[in-house]
Amino acid sequence: MPKISKILLLAVSVVLVLTVFLGARTSSVSAATDPQNEGAYRQTRVYMEVLQHIQSDYVEDTNIGNVTNGALRGLLESLDADSSYLTPADYKSYKADLAKGEGKAQVGINVSKRYGYATVISVVPGSPADKAGLIDGDILEAINSKDTRDLSLAMIGMMLNGTPGSELTVSVVRPRNAVPDKLSMTRAVVAEPPVADSLYENSTILYLKPVILDHDHVQAVEAKLKAADKGGSKKVLLDLRDVAAGDMTEATRLANFFLKTGTIATLEGQKVEKVTFTADPAKALDPTTPMVVLVNRGTAGPGELVAAALLDDKRAELVGEKTFGEGAQQKTFELPDGAALILSVAKYGTPSGKKLQDDAVTPDVLVAGNFADPGADDEDSETPQTDATPVKPTVQIDDQLTKGLELLKAKTS
Secondary structure (H helix, E strand, C coil), X not given: CCHHHHHHHHHHHHHHHHHHHXXXXXXXXXXXXXXXXXXXXXXXXXXXXXXXXXXXXXXXCCCHHHHHHHHHHHHHHCCCCXXXXXXXXXXXXXXXXXXXXXXCEECCEEEEEEXXXXXXXXXXXXXXXXXXXXXXXXXEEEECCEEHHHCCXXXXXXXXXXXXXXXXXXXXXXXXXXXXXXXXXXXXCCCCCCCEEEEECCCXXXXXXXXXXXXXXXXXXHHHHHHHHHHCCCEEEXXXXXXXXXXXXXXHHHHHCCCCCCEEEEEECCCCCCEEEECCHHHCCCCCCCEEEEECCCCCCHHHHHHHHHHHCCXXXXXXXXXXXXXXXEEEEECCCCCEEEEEEEEEXXXXXXXXXXXXXXXXXXXXXXXXXXXXXXXXXXXXXXXXXXXXXXXXXXXXXXHHHHHHHCCCX
16 A cells, blocks of 8 residues: 555544544644543544554554554443444445345344453343354454454344345354354244233232334233233233343333333433433323343343343342343434444433443343253263254243242232
């Protein structure tokens, strides 16, 4: 690459950093003298010097454009998993994928990034991923041979989608496995299961399990609660395990079914004025019914908002494991060169003031999930395991459900 091109790329990258993090404009040179921005400008000078050393002293000639893209991606991901830098080519593909709307073929997993890699938050029951044996917490080292460390969360989500019947291969890292498992799945249009419901203890306990908190599923929960009131059910066991998808507005509505007063959640950012979501007495359905909520490490986002509201307002006991920790609002900023930033601009908070994304939700009754480890060897088996496909985990005894029922039995209606 000609020297002048390298210098231009260097200059563009520095200006881009200034624009993103300081809101620099050609007319606002005085920003450099602002004490609040002084530290950021100092770091920008360090960044420029690093690029200069890479350009002049690295062992071999480098593609400064690739170096800059990697640096910008790292800058955004150092903030949180949901913030992403998209190159012009990536952003073009991303917009095309968004234009397809709903109903795209997928494998049925909700993902985030942890430890630099794509991580499974939860798996949709009955989906291709579920049938392949993927579980909460699985780390996807690679998707179709592309290392997920080098992919933004936005691009990871796009890669999981595709045309119906197309194949997707992932490399999965699991405990006690030295070599990642390679799993192949066939993309399909995945339908979210309906709200599951059961009656326990002579129909005095209503068990409800929504897999997603969208309008239809929250509406179904509302209908089942109203029907249960007529049928005589006096207690509610709400199962939010593996509930990670949906809409925060619908999650607020679901929490309001069980709260007559009090704060449900907050939303606030550096440039987003604080919004407090409070319970509307007119929308409460069962504000005094004895209640227990089940959560696990697959509970995220909308599921966490509901769980935190009911816990902090002392409306229900939470049973299970610490949740995943998701809950930010993103905004897309298009850049002059056709690239884009997806930046978290506000975070959801709990009634007690904690941020879901930072602190997650810890239940007051901790009970570990009872799942078989698909990566563990069966030491007692006389037959060696030769099948490369991991054994799909099965629930042996649902201690979390058992504990929730036990607590509800002791509560007076």
